[in-house]
Amino acid sequence: MVAPKMDKKSDNIPESATAGGFPPDQALAALYGALNDRVGDRDQMMWQAPAMAMTAQAFLLAIALGHDTSWLAQFLAALLGVAVTVMSIQLMLKHRFFMATDELLMIALERRMGMVSSAVDWDTKVGTIYQYNWTEGRTCRVPRREGMVNWKSVTVWVAGLALFALVNILVLVLAGQAFWLLPVRR
Numbered sequence: 001m002v003a004p005k006m007d008k009k010s011d012n013i014p015e016s017a018t019a020g021g022f023p024p025d026q027a028l029a030a031l032y033g034a035l036n037d038r039v040g041d042r043d044q045m046m047w048q049a050p051a052m053a054m055t056a057q058a059f060l061l062a063i064a065l066g067h068d069t070s071w072l073a074q075f076l077a078a079l080l081g082v083a084v085t086v087m088s089i090q091l092m093l094k095h096r097f098f099m100a101t102d103e104l105l106m107i108a109l110e111r112r113m114g115m116v117s118s119a120v121d122w123d124t125k126v127g128t129i130y131q132y133n134w135t136e137g138r139t140c141r142v143p144r145r146e147g148m149v150n151w152k153s154v155t156v157w158v159a160g161l162a163l164f165a166l167v168n169i170l171v172l173v174l175a176g177q178a179f180w181l182l183p184v185r186r
Helices: 024-064 071-112 122-132 153-181
Strands: none
Touching (some): 024 071, 024 153, 071 153
């Protein structure tokens, strides 16, 4: 699909770029609303990946670490655990990538529409709070991003899921050793 060409002199949106023939301002507002909904949907999908991975890991590790589980079952459960971890990390990062792209589009639309505040840009949110001080005479106190709040949740969850992968790899090695140490029957 080819994007419509913009008029460089007037910065007008061409008629073909408007949603359903709406005036450009309404088309931008409709696009902004759709992007906002999509960012929310992507955020939910992004956090479903680690939740499902944790459930799968609990099941697979219960099999792999069971005291009466055969070495083959341990090996296969740990192998599946590694696969689930890698798949979950990839899916989570992919959803985060698409969400970040949509957030950048939202910021661009906010600037184009002349919006004072932002739904997704932290610095603009804080600046708006300080500029307009909607606290009606009270001291304006924006929550500070420090300590663990400053950490990116995606990074924390990817690291946590990677730890599960390491545990599964350890179980794979131990199960493999058990196989090699079995007496040979002739």
